[in-house]
Amino acid sequence: MSLLEVLPLAIVMIAGPQILSPIFLATSEKWRTNSIAYVFGAFLSISLVVVVAYLLGNSFGGGGGLLGASAKQLLYVVVLILLLYAAEETYRKRNVTEPPAWMGKLTTATPRFSFRLGFLLLGVFPTDIVTSMSVGTYLAANGDPVTDATGFILLTLFILALPSLAVVVVGERAEAALPEIRDWMNDNSWIISEAVIALFIVLTLQNLLG
Known part of the structure; x- marks a missing residue:
């Protein structure tokens, strides 16, 4: 059951600059690499x-x-604290409607820069590191194998790859639609993230109190 429980947290992982960056990269000069x-x-x-x-x-x-x-x-308490922090951090940044200035440079990015960006945004960004830690700790608390995190990781990567996959499949139409998708995600992704975090908090409380 833990495999299905952690899957929705992939949505939290990609909210914000994490999904906006691959949208910019999908229209960059070396977009494939x-x-x-x-x-x-x-x-x-x-x-x-x-x-x-x-x-x-x-x-x-x-x-x-x-x-x-x-x-x-104790581990469930740790997971609960991490999730509450992620919820607070997501809510606090809900009104940040403009992407960071450095995103404008992504259209001329290099593969080396893109690799570092992906590594840092998904591994060091506060809400992401907290979410990944929650998944690992939650699986440990349930006595489930770490391989149950595979679905969570793959779903996160698939969503991050969607902008470039869209360019491959539909070409120029995707390039025209991506800015609109980017703006919608920038304005509304925090609501979806909060809903997913709230769901996982409920599941954690059930395990903690049960």
Whole structure:
């Protein structure tokens, strides 16, 4: 069940500059290599944070077995704190309607820059690192294998790759539509993120109190 529970958090991962960046990169001069580099950087950072959080959470179990009741409760409390922080951070930045100035430079970005951007945005950005840590810790608390995070990671990467995939499939029509999608995401993605975080908070509270 944990595999399905963590999947919606992929939406939280891509809200904000994380999805706006690949939209810009999809219309850059080297859009193919830039998009691949960005997604690959994101893959490495997300995977790293999830695995580290999982291993740290599992260490409470005394050697990798199923966690004891008290350790599981503690991990659920940690997950709850992380989620509440993510919700507060998302709400606090809800009125940031203009993308950062550096995004205007993405149309002339290099693959190396795109890789670093994907790695840092998805691995170091506050809401993303907190979300990835929540996934790893939640799986550890449930005694589930870390491979259950695969779906969460792949769904996040697929959404990040959608702008470039759209250009491949429909060409110029996608390039014309991407700015409108970018503006809509910039204005409304925080609402979707808050709804997903709220859902996961409810699931965590059920596990904590149950």
